[in-house]
Structure formats: structure tokens, C-alpha cells
Amino acid sequence: MSDKQFKILDTHVVYNGFFRLEQYTLTHTLFNGGWSKPLTRELFRRGNCVAVLLYDPDRDEVVIIEQFRVGAVLQPERAWLLEIVAGAIEPGETAEEVAYREAREEAGCEIDELIEIQQFFTTPGGSSEWITLFCGRVDSSNVGGIHGLDEEDEDIRVSAVKFDEVFQMLEDGKIESGIPIIAIQWLYIHRDKLRAKWLGLI
Secondary structure: OOOOOEEEEEEEEEEEOOOEEEEEEEEEEOOOOOEOOOEEEEEEEOOOEEEEEEEEOOOOEEEEEEEEOHHHOOOHHHOEEEEOEEEEOOOOOOHHHHHHHHHHHHHOOOOOEEEEEEEEEOOOOOEOOEEEEEEEEOOOOOOOEEEOOHHHOOOEEEEEEEHHHHHHHHHOOOOOOHHHHHHHHHHHHHHHHHHHHHOOOO
16 A cells, blocks of 8 residues: 555535635645644646647747636736637547647647647646647648637637747746746757658658
């Protein structure tokens, strides 16, 4: 049996609306031995999600989206964030299917080839959200405009930006959302090899 264990003593739903908030009372084993005292923590229940960095290796462009985010309203000047395409996995969908669907809905793009970058928790201190991050090959020559689904109240501005400019935006602190920061840094590391592969140079 693992020496890392926890016991849930009580749980109940605090709020169930657009998102779900649960409260847990639990105890867990300590590194120095024994068990912690009972802890009460709120858990923001968020289903598994997908994000996809849309990249055109021919034009060396990244598809960037901009939209209003309620999570940033306490810093009003930052309420519209530069991000990459992302969305929740609905029942019966695979992560790959979500990547293709969200690329069409949020950016008007068709993905030609898809590779998985990594899977990770976004904010495990209080949220259950688990992200599968992809890179998708697209043709960015006609990318742009306003996209999103009316029934989801989406208002998304889409742009195709040269990679060097996108990376400079990151360096200048203009990209402030964690998932696109991870994705762009990944592309910075792997861009030459990825372009060579997708352009048939290796």
C-alpha cells in the first residue's frame, strides 16, 4: 500500500450552476508520518478540457484569439485576454474530436494534422480541470475575423500572427493566460524540428 493516502470525511455541493463548487473535508498522510488534521477545502469542479495551438508551418504563423474572461474582472484592464483555442470535452467526445471542433467554432480553422503536446492540471490548488494540450497544423492564409457560437455567447476575435511577434508578445507580458504561455514556449523549443517534419524536410 502506498504511503501517500487520503480519506474524504465529508462532501457536499456548495453551488451548482454554470460551474459546480463542492466542499470537502478530508485528511491525508504526512511526509513525516501520521495523518493531517481534518482540512476543509472548496473544489471548483471543471470537466476535462482541451487546448490547441494552431500553427501554420508554411507561413510560420500562430492563430491567436482574444476574448473577455470573467476570471480577470478584478483587474479590469486585463479582462480581454490573448489565448489559444480551447474548450470542454462533452460526453462521448475524445480530446482529439474537441480539438477539431473548437478550431472550427472559435477560429474558423480546419486542422490538417494534430499532435499531442502534454496533459496537465491547470490550477490544482482548487480546481479539478485537466487539460490535454495539442498543436494543430492549419493553413492560416485566410484566418481572421470574429468567431464563436451565439448560443454560448462567444465573441472571439481571431488573428494569424508571425511566430516571432507572438513570442515577443509573450516576452513583453502581453499574453497573461497560462495555457497559451505553455503552448508558445513549447513551440519555441520544438519549432525548427516541427517545421522540418511538417514541411517534409526530414
